[in-house]
Each structure stands twice: as structure tokens, then as C-alpha cells.
Amino acid sequence: MISTRKYVLTIVLLLVLAAGTFAGGMKLGAKGFVYSGHDFRIINQNNAPKDVDYNLLWQVLSTLKDKDIDKPLNDQQLLYGAAKGLVAAVGDPYTTFFDPKELSDFQSQLSGNFDGIGAQVGLKNGVIAIISPLQGSPAQKAGLLSGDLILKINDQDTTNMSLDDAVSKIRGPKGTQVKLNILRAGKDKPFDVSITRDTIVVQSVKFSTKTANGKQIEDIEVSTFGDDTDALFRQAVNDALNKKVSGIVLDLRDDGGGYLQDAVDLASYWVQPGDLVVSEQHSDGTKIDYKAQGGNSLNRIPTIVMINGGTASAAEILSGALHDYGFAKLLGEKSFGKGSVQELINLPQGTALKVTVAKWLTPKGVNLNHNGLDPDIAVTRSNDQIINNQDPQLDKALEQLGQ
Numbered sequence: 479m480i481s482t483r484k485y486v487l488t489i490v491l492l493l494v495l496a497a498g499t500f501a502g503g504m505k506l507g508a509k510g511f512v513y514s515g516h517d518f519r520i521i522n523q524n525n526a527p528k529d530v531d532y533n534l535l536w537q538v539l540s541t542l543k544d545k546d547i548d549k550p551l552n553d554q555q556l557l558y559g560a561a562k563g564l565v566a567a568v569g570d571p572y573t574t575f576f577d578p579k580e581l582s583d584f585q586s587q588l589s590g591n592f593d594g595i596g597a598q599v600g601l602k603n604g605v606i607a608i609i610s611p612l613q614g615s616p617a618q619k620a621g622l623l624s625g626d627l628i629l630k631i632n633d634q635d636t637t638n639m640s641l642d643d644a645v646s647k648i649r650g651p652k653g654t655q656v657k658l659n660i661l662r663a664g665k666d667k668p669f670d671v672s673i674t675r676d677t678i679v680v681q682s683v684k685f686s687t688k689t690a691n692g693k694q695i696e697d698i699e700v701s702t703f704g705d706d707t708d709a710l711f712r713q714a715v716n717d718a719l720n721k722k723v724s725g726i727v728l729d730l731r732d733d734g735g736g737y738l739q740d741a742v743d744l745a746s747y748w749v750q751p752g753d754l755v756v757s758e759q760h761s762d763g764t765k766i767d768y769k770a771q772g773g774n775s776l777n778r779i780p781t782i783v784m785i786n787g788g789t790a791s792a793a794e795i796l797s798g799a800l801h802d803y804g805f806a807k808l809l810g811e812k813s814f815g816k817g818s819v820q821e822l823i824n825l826p827q828g829t830a831l832k833v834t835v836a837k838w839l840t841p842k843g844v845n846l847n848h849n850g851l852d853p854d855i856a857v858t859r860s861n862d863q864i865i866n867n868q869d870p871q872l873d874k875a876l877e878q879l880g881q
Contacts, residue, residue, distance in 0.1 A: 494848050501623040513625050520635040535560065538582075560828070571601045571641050572820055578828035583649070593652045596678045596790070597622055599644065600814075606636050608643045609814070610732030610788035612680060612701065620673045622660070623864060624732055624788045629668050629839075630659035650675050664766065682736075683710035685717060690880025693724035697872070700744070703736025703792045709741050713746055718773060725879030726781045727872065731810060735791030738768070738819070746770040748777045748805040755799045758819055766836075781806040782875045785851060786859070790814035797851055798840035809855040809878070810871045817847030 518764045528540040539560075543551055558577045565575045575582060584789045596615020597608055611617035628636055631647045648656055654675050660667045683706070696718035700707065718726060738756075745755045749770035758766040783797050794813050800806035819836040839845050855878065857871045 479851050496863040505826060515636040532801065541856050558829075565831070566640060569820075572816075572818060572832070573834050574641075574708055574832045576830045576832065580646075580827065581603075583832045584832075587612055594649050594675055595620075595656065595673045596676070597797035598732075599628070599641070600734070600790075602627075606641065608735050609790070612678065615678055616673050616676050621670050622658075622673075623662065624786065627664060629661050630657075630811045632657050632725070633659075652677050668814050679703070681710065682707045683714055685714035685725065687717070687721055687877060688727075690725075693720055693880050694721055694881050695720070695725045695727060695876055696723040697727045698729065700733055700793070702733060702743075703740035707736070707740045711744055711747075715775065718779070722813055723779065726776060726779050727875045727879065728781060728783045728806065729795075730789045730793040730797055731786040732869070733789060733790070733793035734814075735793055735816070738792060738795070741792040741795040741799075742768045742770070742773070746772040746774065748774055748781070748800055749803060750774055750777070754841045755801070756795045756841070756847070757843075758836045759839055759845075760836045777805060780879055782808045782809050782855075783807070784871055785813045785853060786811040786871075787814055789851070790816040794846055794851055795838060795840075798844065798846060801851070801854075802841040802844075806853040807878070808851060809875050810853050810859075812852055813846070813850040815846055815848045815850030816844050 492679060506734065528831060539556060542556070543549060552761045558575070561575045565573055572769040595617040597617035598610050598612075599606060600609045602606070602609075602625075608617070608622050611622045611625050628644065630636060630637075632648065635718045635851045636644055648658070650656060652675055655672055656675065657670055657672045659668050659670050673859050677874065680701065682702045682704045683698065683700050684697060688695050689698050698711070698714045698718075700711065741756045749755055751770050751772065754767055755770050756768050758768065762765075782798065783800055785793075785797055785808055789810075790813065791796065794816065797806075797808060797813065801808055804849065817837050817839075818834045819838055821835045823833065825831055837847055838844055855874065857874045859869065859871050864866075864868065
């Protein structure tokens, strides 16, 4: 177990879904800046850079409060805005400041219950994009597809819009609508999609037994790595073992990630106890190795892992580990390529910072950030096939395991 920190490996700000055990943090006021009315004090600045004068921040705040035509200003919102601006200046779309409402929404989506459209979004080549709509979600029912680019949200252009801003504009309570202007590969012109938000209940693992050439194959779909994943995956494993299946299809398509520990725990069903699952490489050169633990009860069952452009982060860790050790072949399309690690750190006033702290490497030392995983067996699935519930990737996986 990760006893002191719980890492969240997400491709996106999953808060779109909500409206994607934490330790650490700091105490503002005990170290840093204290603001009271128009009186500003800077304390304990000994460790601050000598060539940076943080008085500028307080001068801006003071001037706003004196001169802005819309005063009185909301001090709390100014504080949150300053924190968000500070984080945005880092230039990392996965480093995020959460105000109390955003933090609550983020934690709710990892628990599996939230209001929203039911889609994961991220930045692809600097453009806000649909990474994956959840099965049965309003987003899927409205026809959104993985890879769709969001050009406008409620008629507001998303050019230069931060991922945080996009998330806050897309999310909303059950029964309300959001209009997205979508550019889709293969379409000549953008088009509008109106989506009615709803309450989303996500079960992160689903499983069923299929037959291929007279052989029983366990089909296990993992949609995210959340609070219920470990227990549900254990049920799937028990079902597979009790039925003595001849093969396993592990479906990680459109799985945008989640908790690091879940990826390690799931890999442990194949990987020998004590063997490396993933290495966490920090900027100072330190490295933390996460190793398999538990009984590798599936290591003798032929396995195919299905991946696509929505397979990211924690899902890529699991895919990469099983592939590096030769426990599984990868089938489908190149994965997203998100190899950075975020830590969620609790801060005062019910806020938190999700900050990129490291990159991860597969057991063979491959850094998949931006590059992704290439499938051993390349099988595409067109948008028309998705709409018509045709799945040539699953068909090919079953054919391979049924031989």
C-alpha cells in the first residue's frame, strides 16, 4: 500500500463527470503571507527567491480593492483566483488548484457518483477534446465520441481556454443543458450537440463470460481506477478462476486512469510478487519502485489487453507492466501517452492542489509520456462501428484467445 500519499493518475480533469486518503499540505499564515483588510505583512520569506518581489501580488490586490468599479470585491474569490493563476503559470494542464466545491466534485467522481454529462476531457495538441464518453452516459447518448474536439461551450470559444475553465463550464446540476460545438475527424464542418446533464453512477469494473471456438473467455472491462475498482476486480478474477476460463480479455479502452495503487494491485494478479510494476522518477533523480504484491493467480491464463486513444495514465501503467513481462498482448489502437504522476495535497479552507510530482516508467524503463503504447495487434474501430455497437476489436481478441 501507499501509506503516506495516494496518487491520482488521470488523463483529464474528471470534474467534467462531477459537474479528473490524501496527506501533506501546508498552513498559510504560519508560513507565507497574511492579509487583513488593506494591511499586508510578509512573514518568513527567507526561502523566497532573491530576485522576486512578492510584494507585487499584494500591490495588485490592494489596487484592485481600491480602484475596481465593481467593488466591493469578494476576497475569497480573489484568493482562489490568485491560486489558480499561480498554478496556471506552471504550464502543466494536470497541475490544478481545487477550491472547496471543485475538490468535493473531484472526490465524488472517484467514488463513482456525480452529476454531469459523463465524459472525460483532456488536452490533445493544445485543444480541449473528448477522451471518452462513459457507457450509457448523457454524453454517449448525445453521440459524443472519443477524439471529438470541443470548439465552443455554450457559444464561448475554447481557444486558449484552460482545462479548468472548460470543466467548470461543461459541468452542472442534473436536468440542466450544455451546448458543445464539436469538430470530428472525417466531418467537413463543426456541429452543435446539446446535452442534458444527469446523475451518473459508475461501476468501474464489469465482467462477463463469452465463448470463442468452444472456449470460455472472461471479458473484464475496467472504465476507471476508483474507490470500488479493487473489490469489483477481485469478483471478476474469482469468476474467471471458478469457471476455469481459457483466456482473459482485459478491456482498458477509454480508461482515463485514476489511483496508482489500483494499477499496482490489478497488475499483481499477473506479476510475480516482489517484481516491479512501475517506477516513479522524480525531478531530483530519486526513484520509487512499486512492486507486485499478492498472489499472481492469472499469470498462466492467456490474456489480451485492449487499448485505444482513451487508454491513459494508470491504465497505461497496467497495460505496460503486463506487456513488458509478456503476460499479455496489446490489441487495438495506440494509447494516449500520459506518463506523469499527480499528488493531491490537502490545503487550508477545504482546498487542495493536484500537482505533477514525477513521471513513471514501465518495468523495462519505457517513459510513455506523449508517446503512448503501440498495440501488438492493430485493429481500428470506426465511429460508425461504435454508433452501431459493432466491436471488431473485441471480436479479434476473442478470435485470438479462441485459437
